[in-house]
Amino acid sequence: MCGPGGNHMDDDSAVFGGPPGDGAEGPAGGGKDPDDADMVRASLERVRRRGGHVVRYFFAHLFRHHPHLRPLFPALMDDQYERLFTALVGVVEQLNRPGLAARLERLGRDHRKFGVVDADYPAVGASLVAALRRHSPATWDERTEAAWRRTYRSIAAHMTAGARRATAAGEPACWEARVVSHRLYGDHTAVLRAAVPTPYPWLPGQYATVEHQDLPGVWRPYSLAGVAAADERERVLEFHVGRVPGGLLSGVLCDATRPGHRLRLGPASGSALAPPPGTPGVTLIAGGTGWAPVKPVLDELLRRRPAPRVRVDAVARGEAHFYDGAFLDGLLRDRPWLSAYWWYQEQGEGLIRAAERLHEHLRRRRDWAGESVYLCGPAGFVQETAELLFSCGLPPGALIRDPLPASAARRGHVSHAEAFLDPPPVHWIDPDARIGPSADAPAAPPAAPPTAPPAVAPIPAATAAAAVRGRTRAS
Ligand SMILES: NC(=O)C1=CN([C@@H]2O[C@H](COP(=O)(O)OP(=O)(O)OC[C@H]3O[C@@H](n4cnc5c(N)ncnc54)[C@H](O)[C@@H]3O)[C@@H](O)[C@H]2O)C=CC1
Structure with a gap:
């Protein structure tokens, strides 16, 4: 745990305010005068x-x-x-x-x-x-x-x-963690695990802000991945870090992080949690490291009894970018009824070709009634996929995703002035979306032993050729 006297400024929030201590004055921020x-x-x-x-x-x-x-x-x-x-x-x-x-x-x-x-x-x-x-x-x-x-x-x-x-309430200001393993996949994604000596409560779908010992004051949000049982999950955390060109913390986490390094973590936050128990069918869609929150959400769904019908669509730049393919391979081996598809572009194809392939498939699906969709990944991908799903008839309430990043709206702005004239939406790491796992969010359901598989959702014939189960180019 961290004592007082840390030296940080959050990535998504900022200190501002007047003299404290005289109590909240009516509606938040409104002061006494309605004007x-x-x-x-x-x-x-x-x-x-x-x-x-x-x-x-x-x-x-x-x-x-x-x-x-x-x-x-x-x-x-x-x-x-x-x-x-x-x-x-x-x-x-x-x-x-x-x-x-x-x-x-x-x-x-x-x-x-x-x-x-x-x-x-x-x-x-x-x-x-x-x-x-x-x-x-x-x-x-x-x-x-x-x-x-x-x-x-x-x-x-x-x-x-x-x-x-x-x-x-005894909640620490932050949690100390120590890196226990680090692996860089290709030149693009690091998967690291960190042990926390005290329980770190979180729910699948949430994220933590992370600070590395060598970059004091630089906090960035990363989704909490990992799939251990709840008590163990609180002690060993997994993070998937995509390299951001010119990024500070992602560069250090990808290239200069070793077992033994110290991290500090803010409290788990985020309201994009797994669909509620009783949801009959769930489609999990992940783009790139958007797989990080999807992984524990998938794990939670597979532990439910009765388990919902689950389909996974993972999109990446190329086959080598499926950094966690071995995990999904293992799931597919053990659960022949699970539907999981990889979509990626071949060498020489444009960045969004894989997303286009997935979108062609989604457009042909006709089984959206009662379905929930959990969607994570690059902002442009999330935005386009969400629009497509709505146009296919998915009700907005059936889509679970984090708020879009402010950076998506900032793209193309050349100055602060422009950005302020055309203000970005709040970052998906949005204080609005923050839910303390113990306070506001429902508890994760207890793990259940595997039983009979749920009914398999057949892939419509028209799309069968376009989507191949397993790690295969979806053409
Ligand atoms: N809760 C969330 O929504 C989470 C979001 N993320 C975000 O996901 C992103 C992952 O980055 P990388 O792993 O480098 O992914 P990436 O940039 O390699 O993209 C993965 C795939 O998404 C598709 N894609 C990317 N940009 C697109 C666009 N503008 N339109 C349509 N399709 C597009 C492409 O097919 C690409 O192959 C990061 O921006 C990260 O912040 C990561 C974790 C959780």
């Missing part, structure tokens, strides 16, 4: 075009007046600017909406891993107001400033309340 939210929104809208400057000024102001806070942030601040502004925009857009209070409380809980304490909130709030004031000289007035101050007091009150509640 505050409108004033704050309008004020933020006016500086959006200069968002990059606002955030840089904010950090300069903060570190100048409170240099002791500098170590709470990573050495390299580059993407911190955008993360902070995105988080700020995300919260301001939700002012006075239901659910924001709970979101802020979870955010406060998660900020404990950075070493943030109650006393830091006023400093951050003051620098934020200073930055906003500085960048809206023509429109800033006393009423605007008062609205921001009230709003931040309310936000900070919810965040600090969440942090205090988690601490009082």
Whole structure:
């Protein structure tokens, strides 16, 4: 477990707020005056075009007046600017909406891993107001400033309340973990396992933010993979790390991580859990390392009695990219009734050819009634596949997926200003989506011994030729 005094800033969240301690004031973030939210929104809208400057000024102001806070942030601040502004925009857009209070409380809980304490909130709030004031000289007035101050007091009150509640409940700020195995597949994906000395509760489909000993302050979310029994699962965690070109943590986790290295983990989060017990049929669709959350979800489904009808569609760039093929091969050997298909492109084919093949197959399927679909992978793939499934008649409520990454919407933006004019949706690692396994989410069903296989969903004749069970090019 980590003690206080960590030095981190999350990837998807940011410290902001006013003086804490005077209690939540009405609806989250709204302050006492119902007009505050409108004033704050309008004020933020006016500086959006200069968002990059606002955030840089904010950090300069903060570190100048409170240099002791500098170590709470990573050495390299580059993407911190955008993360902070995105988080700020995300919260301001939700002012006075239901659910924001709970979101802020979870955010406060998660900020404990950075070493943030109650006393830091006023400093951050003051620098934020200073930055906003500085960048809206023509429109800033006393009423605007008062609205921001009230709003931040309310936000900070919810965040600090969440942090205090988690601490009082005995939840660690973060968990220490030690790498016990590391394997790099091809040049693209590392599968690593890490042991945690204390139980780390999580549910299939959730993720953890991870920090490596050599990159203090750089936290990134990774889905929790692995398929051991629940008690063991809490002690040995598996992560699948795809190399991100130019990425910081993924490079270290792929190339410079060895058994014995220390990691720190934030609490398990995420609401894209396995379909509820009783779901008759489930299609699991994974693109690339989107396989990581699908793996434990599949394991959970296979343990259910009666087991649902399960079909797996895994998509990758090439045969070599099925880094966990041996695991799926093993499942297929032991369960002849399980449907699992690999879709990949041949050398020389375009990146999305495999996805196109899968989509052709999905389009021909006619058995969507009562089916649930669990979908993970690259944002573009998830978005296109979801649209296709809806057009095939899958009800939106039958699709389980994480929110799309903000980076998907940022593609093509050349400046902060553009990104702020066309704000991204929240990252799939979205505080909104955070559910503490013990608090809000249903408990994982107990493991059951294998019994008779469920009925097999026959592949429609028209698609049989297009999808081959096992590790085969789907042409
Ligand atoms: N909860 C979730 O949704 C999770 C999402 N991920 C995300 O999945 C991604 C995996 O990356 P890699 O393993 O490098 O996968 P990748 O980039 O190798 O893509 C895998 C396959 O997906 C298809 N694909 C990729 N981009 C596409 C697009 N724009 N349109 C249609 N099809 C496309 C292609 O057929 C490709 O072969 C990462 O971005 C990661 O953040 C990973 C884990 C969980």
